Amino acid sequence: MVEVSIIGGSGYTGGELLRILSNHPKVEIRYVTSRKLDGVPVTKIHKNLKGMEPLENLTFKNIPPEDIDSDIVFCATPHGVSMKIVPTLYEKDVRIIDLSGDYRFEDIEIYEKWYGIKHTGKLDAVYGLPEIHRESIKRAKLVANPGCFPTGAILLLTPLVKEDIVEENIVIDSKTGVSGAGISPTDTTHFPNINENVIPYKITSHRHTPEIEKELKKLSNRDIKVFFTPHLVPITRGILTTAHVFLREEIDKEGLIEIYRKFYRRDPFIRIFEEDIPSLTGVRGTNFCDIAIEVDKNRRAVLVSAIDNLVKGASGQGVQNMNIMMGFDEREGLWFGGLAP
Amino acid sequence: MVEVSIIGGSGYTGGELLRILSNHPKVEIRYVTSRKLDGVPVTKIHKNLKGMEPLENLTFKNIPPEDIDSDIVFCATPHGVSMKIVPTLYEKDVRIIDLSGDYRFEDIEIYEKWYGIKHTGKLDAVYGLPEIHRESIKRAKLVANPGCFPTGAILLLTPLVKEDIVEENIVIDSKTGVSGAGISPTDTTHFPNINENVIPYKITSHRHTPEIEKELKKLSNRDIKVFFTPHLVPITRGILTTAHVFLREEIDKEGLIEIYRKFYRRDPFIRIFEEDIPSLTGVRGTNFCDIAIEVDKNRRAVLVSAIDNLVKGASGQGVQNMNIMMGFDEREGLWFGGLAP
Amino acid sequence: MVEVSIIGGSGYTGGELLRILSNHPKVEIRYVTSRKLDGVPVTKIHKNLKGMEPLENLTFKNIPPEDIDSDIVFCATPHGVSMKIVPTLYEKDVRIIDLSGDYRFEDIEIYEKWYGIKHTGKLDAVYGLPEIHRESIKRAKLVANPGCFPTGAILLLTPLVKEDIVEENIVIDSKTGVSGAGISPTDTTHFPNINENVIPYKITSHRHTPEIEKELKKLSNRDIKVFFTPHLVPITRGILTTAHVFLREEIDKEGLIEIYRKFYRRDPFIRIFEEDIPSLTGVRGTNFCDIAIEVDKNRRAVLVSAIDNLVKGASGQGVQNMNIMMGFDEREGLWFGGLAP
Amino acid sequence: MVEVSIIGGSGYTGGELLRILSNHPKVEIRYVTSRKLDGVPVTKIHKNLKGMEPLENLTFKNIPPEDIDSDIVFCATPHGVSMKIVPTLYEKDVRIIDLSGDYRFEDIEIYEKWYGIKHTGKLDAVYGLPEIHRESIKRAKLVANPGCFPTGAILLLTPLVKEDIVEENIVIDSKTGVSGAGISPTDTTHFPNINENVIPYKITSHRHTPEIEKELKKLSNRDIKVFFTPHLVPITRGILTTAHVFLREEIDKEGLIEIYRKFYRRDPFIRIFEEDIPSLTGVRGTNFCDIAIEVDKNRRAVLVSAIDNLVKGASGQGVQNMNIMMGFDEREGLWFGGLAP
Structure with a gap:
């Protein structure tokens, strides 16, 4: 114990x-x-x-x-x-x-x-994204658990950036539930203000931008510019991240999925969707990060990830890090399906 | 196994x-x-x-x-x-x-x-409400798992009816999430129709009425008339039941709570709230039934119960029944807290 | 002007x-x-x-x-x-x-x-419910505009109370949108707390109780006891009120509707529903009060009214009162249909 | 008449x-x-x-x-x-x-x-976007009323494209209410599926893409590639469109706003926000299109527009076209503020 x-x-x-x-x-x-x-x-x-x-x-x-x-x-x-x-x-x-x-x-x-x-x-701290930094986390004295937006965004983009097939300008458009704003009431979280609404905020200046950028830059041989815009949507839990990227070479959907499958082959909490597009219902209350990819003829890929901001985006990932630090099975205490519907 | x-x-x-x-x-x-x-x-x-x-x-x-x-x-x-x-x-x-x-x-x-x-x-079937029929469930060949509304209503009213302190006319006003309508889309469950809306339906004729009534009648020495009105509210999970009853004698809140505490002293899934009023957030995804009581000077008691309609109101209660039938701890597989917020 | x-x-x-x-x-x-x-x-x-x-x-x-x-x-x-x-x-x-x-x-x-x-x-003030006190409002120096819950409840019950066919115990169970709580954020109105939730509050002690009771008592020959319980539901606008009353004599739905039609024959903002049950979508943004009635064999009638709490339940009714005071057509500035869906 | x-x-x-x-x-x-x-x-x-x-x-x-x-x-x-x-x-x-x-x-x-x-x-038909094609609409025999997404997107991008200061790759990420899917229930519009969810769909292949693209191309001297991704969010009305564009020259926020102010100076239904970011609450039920702009140091501009998909995105714009065709004031029948909250 x-x-x-x-x-x-x-x-x-x-x-x-x-x-x-x-x-x-x-x-x-x-x-x-x-x-x-x-x-x-x-x-x-x-x-x-x-x-x-x-x-x-x-x-x-x-x-x-x-x-x-x-x-x-x-x-x-x-x-x-x-x-x-x-x-x-x-x-x-x-x-x-x-x-x-x-x-x-x-x-x-x-x-x-x-x-x-x-x-x-x-x-001295290790950035606590297990799928990227698992080995360092094992030995860490201090783990800096990632932000909620960066978790969904970095997991979504890492395989492509690592393969060096994306252009430097990466547009990330995220939609987050209101629990991400914390437990204290504010004007923005006042029900009549966010209900039946979509609120874009800090559209060019959110502080999760540099967190995403510095992690992606580490993996890349070239310059990476992250353009991140968050939106508040009238749901309690969940972050749906849509990344719009341009590819440096022709590659089809199957090729892209193959890259993701390979990259995440040892990661139980990453689920790659090949046919459907994931949504928040499937990850509600869980530590999963669900990912899907489409690509069009103009070499634009649209990547989508879904996480529960309070679990994989915060506390669940913290427990996952603890499991790794203590040598437990990574899934211990976290191995349950989403609360759907 | x-x-x-x-x-x-x-x-x-x-x-x-x-x-x-x-x-x-x-x-x-x-x-x-x-x-x-x-x-x-x-x-x-x-x-x-x-x-x-x-x-x-x-x-x-x-x-x-x-x-x-x-x-x-x-x-x-x-x-x-x-x-x-x-x-x-x-x-x-x-x-x-x-x-x-x-x-x-x-x-x-x-x-x-x-x-x-x-x-x-x-x-030959046993009505599968464990808190009332646990002993019969143990030996049952066939368990008839209760309806979602009846689960919240019967658990809410049984202690008072058993004590024979309520007048015969019992008004039950329930508010249910949309998952209770099942997985198939209908006009009522079409998002623009139920969102930002409250829809009363079958306001004097819902078929859960006789199910509640026959169970309460079994426990009572006198006639019981159940007047049940359900409402659809724009949430996915949960039933909040408000019962309005008239008492046959003066009894204060503490006295009523004492009756409930005693009646449910062996039931891990019943949580009696003494100060706060329960709401659906606390039972989301769980097998709990949360209960609160208030009483006013005119001998009207207002009773409130909160359940997750898909768990305690359906599948969770089914697993609870299975645990009892198999001689397992009643909580096995069901002992987790609510997904809040 | x-x-x-x-x-x-x-x-x-x-x-x-x-x-x-x-x-x-x-x-x-x-x-x-x-x-x-x-x-x-x-x-x-x-x-x-x-x-x-x-x-x-x-x-x-x-x-x-x-x-x-x-x-x-x-x-x-x-x-x-x-x-x-x-x-x-x-x-x-x-x-x-x-x-x-x-x-x-x-x-x-x-x-x-x-x-x-x-x-x-x-x-010296006139209670500003036009459908009941229109003549006094015309001459009033000071109009006390009714509360939101009382508007829906009194309009719903007045015809029956006036006809003297209801028993004295009247149960009123209301469901209100969050805008009724005002523009200032609180714990209750914090989105993650009320979203996916139903919150009963002041279940035996809401201060709109005596406001409803005193108006109904004025119209009645007998004692009237109002038992009022409000619930907060995750919508922005609207109050759906369900009244559960017991009748002093046999009377069928058609007979009850006839009473309502007659009573409200000169009131453009009261819409009696004979077949459907009204819901909040139809009154959104309007000054209408929609009403429906059902009755069962045990002489219980279930009455339902739907209003927009900020319009007929507050500002719209205020303008209606102004129109009456100034001798304008009662509908002036208020004659628009509901924002549906 | x-x-x-x-x-x-x-x-x-x-x-x-x-x-x-x-x-x-x-x-x-x-x-x-x-x-x-x-x-x-x-x-x-x-x-x-x-x-x-x-x-x-x-x-x-x-x-x-x-x-x-x-x-x-x-x-x-x-x-x-x-x-x-x-x-x-x-x-x-x-x-x-x-x-x-x-x-x-x-x-x-x-x-x-x-x-x-x-x-x-x-x-022979005129594309019915009054702010762009008003003169042709006046004389049109047949007006093709624009799609809901194109209305929000084209109004948002036209001034910049016309000024020839955007790079050819334009990313448009839209969030739409469920009423856009029409009145017939489907799996996607089934309340438990879209409530507490964000559903990206046709993420590289929505048919509003070519409608946006052909209008922008007409105004531009260079190639324009529109990359459009829609998302369904759990609200009834409204489309919030976020466009991510790269600028061909340095220009600050004030400069961009000046371009918009000038371009839309004769358009009563276009409201340019200089300080706040518009959201859907302000346009609910109205024919307005609210617009805001931010720009960061990397020459990325983020543009946001908010419309009511059923009004400016459909029927309201239709009536606006009718007013123009009949020589009425463009605002006739449409000049009301948003239903907020």
Whole structure:
């Protein structure tokens, strides 16, 4: 059994970690922290988990990072908060999976520019996308869990970029559910504003742009320019990413699918669709990333990926990383089908 | 390991049985039948389960009931179809869980009147509501799995009716998700018709009325009249049932809750809410039935229950019944928290 | 031309008044007030009206009620705020339509008890439900525009109560869209909380209960007890009200419909459905109240009404009242069909 | 008064024509045809219009095109059906506005290739996008009303293409409401399938692609390649189009907006957003097309347009064309703000 703690357990990603970990056969949950909810039962906030012993006896604790001694610590804390906590944990005999953006960039300047936050200092971290960096994750002290949009986008584009068959301009148009905006109400997430609506936002300036770009650049021999535009759609969970790319050579759909099949042949959570186009229903509540590809006569390929933003796009991927770090089967605690319909 | 087959596996309840049973540690799925999809992989229809071995290798088979030899057979067939299949199964060494309405009534005349179908003949069946009929279910040859509305309504009202403290006129006003209408498109389920809408239907004549009434009558010393009105709301899963009852004596909220706590003290899937009012988010994808109660000065009690219509209201309850029949822990394969948000 | 001002024009009911009045051929909008948005163009907040001259040149003004000199003043202000403004207006040569609950009760004690607010003092006001109080509205100095739930419920029940054929216990179960909660985000209106959900609230204690009860009592020879339970459903606009009543005598559906037809024969905004059951799609954006009735053998009648909570349930009804007060055709500016689908 | 008939009045675009025309001060509706609903009152099908005299006395008629003698005939008939009706009308003294795709292409071969239908023969028709072809529409005998996606896309791109500042590869990623799929239920429009989902479809092969491309090519001095991918989102009305284009020269946002302002200076239904990004709420139920633009440092511009697919994308634009043909003010019957929220 591995002992696990969650720092910042009252939000959506914290709740999702609890939902997943409470079914994980090799995990014991030690601490779930919250500054504001000290002493409150976790199932009073996460009512969906009411009655699920042993969670039923678990309360939020307001304890500092230095007092947390678990094998694995998840930081389900916002950008800017993780960087105040992780350095303390880093000194201790724990391994850390940080769900914020704070340690995703090798180049702190890029982070500071796009996040508008002064960083407390770089630490040695592995970008936690298992399908790309599995070997490094195994040994990592600190895993920077990827952002939700980058997860869907990088998994969608990596095989093509690696094969060096795409032109440098890559257009990524994503549609995300509202849970990605977090648990706190805002004008945008006010039901009458987003219901029956599609809201494009930060259409040329979303901070997941450099995260996608730097990962793709690492894999490529040439310059890559990522043009990323997100849209909020009136659903709770899920990110559907449509990438529009231009190919450097003639290649048909079968050829492209073959590239994807080969690249992801050892990845249980990647499902390549050959006939249908995936949609969000199939991945709801799961750690899967579903992918489809079409290509037209003008060498434009349209790539589509579907993920659950709170699972593969956040907490599920965190548990997948934990499984890899602990030498468990990657699917442990995560091997369930989508809640469809 | 128990061998399980599903007759009629291409619809929503069939898909949900597959989703649940594929995670059940003591179950091996033998046959999944379909008349139209013979030879088609089940994950081609239920794409949410794609890649989930051993389902990946399973195909629908068009085989007659006489050739099905499993320990448990689920009939996920519509009203009127089950009654043509179950008699054959009943002759064989299998135990049957029928999800249709065909064997829910001891009095066939009531069935024929409300369903408008000539019945093929009564069989000895147990009404499969575990919290009320657990002991009979253990030994049952044939379990008639309850309807979705009756599950939420009967669980909500039984403790009060049993205590004999409600007046005879019971008003039940239910709000159901659209998956309850099944997998086939109709005018009502056409998105532009139900989206941004609330559709009351069969407001004095829904056939779940006599199913609720006959169960409550069994428990009561007096006449019970159930007035049931369903409404379709623009959600996919869930039934929220609001019962308006008048009390025969003064009793406060705490007293009522005490009655419920006591009645359901051995039932892991019943969660009594004392402070909050349950909603559908907490039961999404689960086998829980969440219950809350308020009472006002005029001796009116308002009772609320929340279930997932496809799980506790159909397939999950079927698996719960199977667990009881096989002597497994009732929670086996069903012990997960709600998909919230 | 009638000069109209709106006090508190930045919320949903203010916006809806602007939407309707900007198409009213006999209205000129004078002032739209806002304490926080002084100088801001109204179409910057109500973007749906962008480009609609003469609104395009209108800005919010932060001016006190004593400086407002229009023929008609709408108070689109919250409960508790209107009572601080209306007394000043009442001294001036203006006629007032107040959309809050502050002047709906003859008995201030009931108001203070249910609203938990100390009242500044009673004024002579007419309850602004045109179909019931048209004659008084014509001459009114101050109209108290009804609440959204009471509008749908009172219109639904008045003919039966007036005929004295219902038992005293009346159960009203309403389903409302989220715009009824106003323009400010809250936990309840946070999209992931109400999407895919049905939320019952204040299930025995909503303050619209006494408003419905006092109106019905006025029309009745006997005691009337209103048991009202509201539910929030994931739609933006609309209230669907289901009333469950018991009849004091045998009467069939045709007899009941005849009562309604007769009662509402002069009311253009009441549409009686004889075959179908109305739903919210047909009234979206309109001032209609659609009504249907069914009755079963046990003398229970189920009555259904559908309104748009922001139009007939608030601003549209306000304009209807204005039309009556000014001697215009009641339909002026309000005579358009529902936005379906 | 202009006499208007509608051929095929039972679907969404027919209903929307009735909703708009019933409020048009200069229109008298003569015939509304339907092959299946002969004699049925139009408000029995379009319940949202119940009680709206003179519609209340109008019934569907099954009459052939040769018997229709009105000033204007709208064909709200599907692709392939219009071409069997329009030639007959063309011989008569009527002017025709066809809402299908049948007369949108000068080059019949392109039509036949993309629609998979043998055409009955070309007629002289004007492509009915008033902002681009107003002068020709004035005199047109036959107007081919544009498709819903092309309306949003062409209006969005025309100013830039005309200025010759975009590279030839234009990526258009659209998100459409479900009403665009028509009134007949299908698997895709079945609520549980599209709710909580985003469904990309015909991602490289939608037949609106050549319609957009041929219009843009006419305006351009160079080759234009349109790459169009539509997505179905769980809303009823509205199309949000995001165009990703690369600029041939440095130009900032202000410069681009200036181009749009100038190009659309005489067009009341085009609203340019300078600060905010438009969304669907603001155009719901209206004939507006809202447009916004951003540009990043890599010379990529992201353009966004929002329309109501049934109004500006179909019936409203049809009425706008009729107004132009009859010499009315273009806004007549169409000058109302969006139904927000």
